[in-house]
Amino acid sequence: MENCKYCRANIEDCVDEGLKCSMCQSHVHIRCLNRGAVPGGLNGDIFFTFTCQECSDSKTETFVRDKLSWLQVIVLVLYHLNTKSPGLARKGFFHWRFHIATFIDKNWEILFTKYVKKKKSWTGTVAGTLSHFSVYFFLSGTSVFKEQAWWTLKYPKISPFLITKIYNALMAEKVKSKADKQIISDIEIFNRLLKANVSDEEMLKPFILSETESTPSTPEISSDVIDILPSPSQIRKNTKEKDNKDLTKRKSILPTMDNKKLLKISSSSDSLSDDFTARCLNQSEPLEEQQLENILKHRKLEEKKETVKLLDPYCHFNTSLNNISRMKGVSMKIKLLGGIRKDLILSPYSGIYLKPYIRRDAECFPHWLKIMAEIQLVTNKSNPKYTLPARGPLDYTYVQPEHIPAINCLCNQFFWPGIDLTESLQYPDFSCVVMYRKLIVGFAFLVPNVSHTESYLSFIFTRPGWRNVGIAKFMLYHLIQTSLGKDIILHVSINNPALFLYQKFGFKVEKVVLDFYDKYFRDNIKESKNAFYCRLER
Ligand SMILES: [Zn+2]
Ligand SMILES: [Zn+2]
Structure with a gap:
């Protein structure tokens, strides 16, 4: 068994295969990498020619993408979606076009490098590869959905690297058995190789149909965050x-x-x-x-370059003040409240159906609710039978049209006048709105694709009284997850404590922009008009 060159701990086959340094041949856990993850951050992606810190000329780890086959790409994407975005799936299956091809499209440069151009018929290749390898690696959802579009991994626990290894061995064996004139079917060879390469019975468990379609998923932030972020000791060091x-x-x-x-x-x-x-x-x-x-x-x-539509990072900053006059006639109730939908939301940006909930948190007990509970207890002191009404959960959702008036109102009150977030409805995938019952208590927005390599974090906000309980942290975590493979950039006023949160997630200050907020902030605002320009490198 190999040891990790950086932390000296074991590298377990199948569980946490490491990257192998092309010079010294030692292995390094993905989680131990100095940059915290492989470029692009895809789960199970060790298809790089890697040089460890010690061996590299520049003394920084280097990664060069290996040439990937379509089989490898699709296995990687399904493995990543399965482990990182299981909530997207229908009964465990992903749509070949809306999920798989869209994901490949968005991460093309990470998977193939920018030197490989898309062929016109590439989506057809995706569909073809899925059905061609359905004998061994992919499972079609046709019998479940009566529609030929849904796919998943036959053995969801076997890593992409191991699948590649088994496939290469299968090809070699096929040639050999042909030469030896043996009469043995490919599937027999495959099953033998599968048993020989995968020692853990648990990994060989095939896909099990999941019944949890479109029920709100409640991912645990703690385990997920640790997954994408470096280990705690690493964080401390970093x-x-x-x-x-x-x-x-x-x-x-x-x-x-x-x-x-x-x-x-x-x-x-x-x-x-x-x-x-x-x-x-x-x-x-x-x-x-x-x-x-x-x-x-x-x-x-x-x-x-291909004409990918780039978005204006300041598209929400609109200072025309039209918005303010538009807001005048809007009732107080609409300004405060937003609704929650129970059905899937189609994103115009990615063509993906988004779940109505990103996360539901019933544990969180913000100060505001504590104060309300105390007031209720005090006012009902004389009633010995009085019990507090049940506390509702915090719901993390994607932005919806009915949220916009309340969000604009909060932005106008807490940031500056004239902000309009209507545009964000064009790409709801990159938003997070937090509701307590119908009250909007927080929101965060990312403008995707402001350049070919960057997304822009335009606003993140938590209502006073609801702060310091991890709401902003989860929203930021969610947005970072949605923008894989792209740097995220943002401006933050130099005396805004939010900078500490950004730094925790790995954002680095690149420069100071003097008077960045000058044309936005009113004069009586306490925050500095100078901004840090920060970047999260991916
Ligand atoms: Zn290690
Ligand atoms: Zn090395």
Whole structure:
């Protein structure tokens, strides 16, 4: 059995296969990687040529994507969806187009690298691969749904790496048995290889039809979060390092307040590679010639790329104030309340059906509810039979049209006038709205695709009285999960304590943008108009 080069603990076959360094041949757990996850963060994805920190010339881990077959890609996607987004599935099955092909489309560069262009008929290849390998690896849901579109993994617990190994062995055996003129069926060879390669009986358990269709799923945040984030000891180590780094960064940034220094891009010219960063810079200060050239060059490159529609990161910031006049006639009730739907929500952005609930939390007991309970107890002191009415759960949902007036109202009150979140209905996958009964207590929005490699976190908010109980933390966690393979960028006022939450999730301050909020904030607001520009690298 192999040991992990970084933590020295065992690497268990099938459970946590590690990446093998191409130089020293040692293995490293995915969770032990310095960057916390493989590029793209797909579960079970170890299909990289990896060089460990010690062996790499640059002293940082390097990953080069291996060439993946369509079988590997589809197994990877199903394995990832199955373990990370089981809630999307219908009775455990995923739709070949809406789930599988959409996922591949969104993560194309992660799976195939940007050098591999999509062929016109690639979605047909997805369907073809699924049915071709249904003898061995895929299970069709046709008999369950009376519709030929739903698929899942036959052995959902066997990792993509092991499936690849078994498949390669199968091909070799087939050639051999043909040469030896043995009369043995492929499926017999396959079953033999399956038993030989998978020692754990538990893994060989085939797919079991799940009856839980469209019941609200209640994922446990704790276990999930640990899954995608580094282990706790790793976090401690990282935050220590991070804190130190950030401190020195901030030290060098803040006291000098030298404009030129501040706005120089911290990392490298790479961060200029997109339109959005370029625009940010444009707003803040005249560019040096070299930088301008870079931007123009990159813009041309971007234009040549396929025309994926990019979104405006500030699309919700709309300061026209039209929205305010529109809000005037709206009743108090509508301004406060939003409804909860019980049926699936079709996302216009991804074509995926979203569940009505992201999570339901019955444990959470925010301060506001504690105070309300106390008031009720005090006012009913004289009634010995009085018992408190049952407390409702907190529901995490995707944004719906009926939420918008209340959310706009809260934004106008707590951020600045003129904000309009209507646009977010175009991509509800990247939203999270938290309700207590019909009261909106928090929300968070991500604008996907602001460049080919970035999403933008536009707003995250929890009502006062409902803070410090993990609501924002879960919303942020949810949004990070929805934007796999893309960097997330955001602005945060330099004296806003939310920065600590972002840093916990691995966001790093890249620069300070002076007067970023100048055109938005009213003058009496306490928060600084200067913003940190932060990035979560994926
Ligand atoms: Zn390890
Ligand atoms: Zn090495």
